Amino acid sequence: MPISPQDPHQAPGALKRLPLRKAAVLFIVAVSLCLCGLLYLQLEQSRRQDLAVAQVASSNLTRAMAQQAEDTIMAADLVLTSLVDWIQDDGYGAAQRPRLQRVFARRAQQLEQLHGLFLFDREGQWVITSLADLPRGNGVADREYFKFHQQNVSTVAHIGPAIRSRENGEWIIPVSRRINDRVGNFQGVLLAGIRMSYFDRFFKSFSLDDSGIMFLALTDGTLLARRPFDESLIGTSVAHGEIYQTLLPNATAGTAMLDSVVDGVTRLYGYRQLASYPLVVSAATSRETILQGWSERAFQSSVIVALVILGVGLFGWVFIHQVRNGERIEKNLRKAQRALEQIATHDSLTGLANRRLFERSLEIEFARCARQVSPVSLIMLDIDFFKRYNDAYGHVAGDQCLAQVAQVVKTCCQRKSDLAVRYGGEEFAVLLPDTDINGALAIAGQIRRSVIDKHIVHSGSPIGYLTVSLGCYSFIPNGNDSLETFIRRADAALYEAKNAGRDRAAVFSPEEGFAALMRSDR
Known part of the structure; x- marks a missing residue:
């Protein structure tokens, strides 16, 4: 079996300097790791605190949004409920229409969020509106809300996708109820159009960063209103996003850090599903904005720690360099000794043992x-x-x-x-x-x-x-x-x-x- 060459003549200094070099390296590494560890713990605690504060703020914001949306829809729904009961009891014949028109106009003026109140017969034609002049056209038989009431006997309020008013082109969110005759047959639809601009003004009353967003959507994911307003996104579906796919099935309210399905920006989302209506509200602040102050503090602290580590490392490098010079000489001597040992114990031509x-x-x-x-x-x-x-x-x-x-x-x-x-x-x-x-x-x-x-x-x-x-x-x-x-x-x-x-x-x-x-x- 091959014999490992020994180093009986190894310089005594190597036995002293080698542990010293290792100790110096370990000391420098330990000091650097301690400083980095303390910096990490401090920054991580600060980051978590900033995120926790942002989560509380986001949760409060979505609670306020949900309350505002519910109050807005409920006010319109109460008007519809009282009017539907009246119309189903007295009808909407020629004798009742002037009075109904005055009531419609008065109720629409009382609620600033209302674009108007509209009554359509079973064919989808305008019968009475809160406007002074009755609109002309082909009616609303093609609208989603009209088809819904035409095909469903439910008399609860229905909130449909946002549409443009055929009266003046304004974006509105339709809240509607079905009107039946005395035996329950379909007689028409009563619609309250809620101005989207009302929600837009409400959204703008909150302070958000340039990358922040707020939206109101149906529980099926159809987008009704959004800040910042983007007309091309109104009516699109956000049901494939993680809020609808993962979060809402497990909890009707909460917060989560997510990547937007619209623009890919990472944001802290607060979301809440309304208890009384099939609506979901959400507000999000970009992660970059939440952690902006933390990033500045982290940079300053990191620079200070880096300078300290640099100083310690520079001193250690000078010290280790001196030790290494001595070790290099010893290493060359040991290498020469091993070469001599190899020559003495192995054949130079074949490389086999001699x-x-x-x-x-x-x-x-x-x-x-x-x-x-x-x-x-x-x-x-x-x-x-x-x-x-x-x-x-x-x-x-x-x-x-x-x-x-x-x-x-x-x-x-x-x-x-x-x-x-x-x-x-x-x-x-x-x-x-x-x-x-x-x-x-x-x-x-x-x-x-x-x-x-x-x-x-x-x-x-x-x-x-x-x-x-x-x-x-x-x-x-x-x-x-x-x-x-x-x-x-x-x-x-x-x-x-x-x-x-x-x-x-x-x-x-x-x-x-x-x-x-x-x-x-x-």
């Missing part, structure tokens, strides 16, 4: 295997007709041949404890701890076949290719064994393999003499 390392390893393995009562094996191998190879191809080619065979031997030694050795000239050895004779023969056969598989052309060999002969010996040391005897017996097996015709392996057995392993694979 005889010096081989003998040291033998002593160690003999002692270990004697303690553990474990076998140790040795394979000695020699390149067949190598002198002829050198004569035929030259010494340069001979060196290349040795390197190739050495690579084969090294590859076949798959365990870390196996040691491949260039024993001398064209002779190699393989030390196999904890391996019996059968294992040694298996590895010997693997080496022999691998060399043949290289197909190294050798005109001086009977088969035309380079081959090797191998000798194997294995025993269990007892603590008083001779290294020379161990090597000599494996070497004797090698010569027996050569005498038997080469390109084969032989085994030395003290009891049975030599046994040659014939080339059964050829």
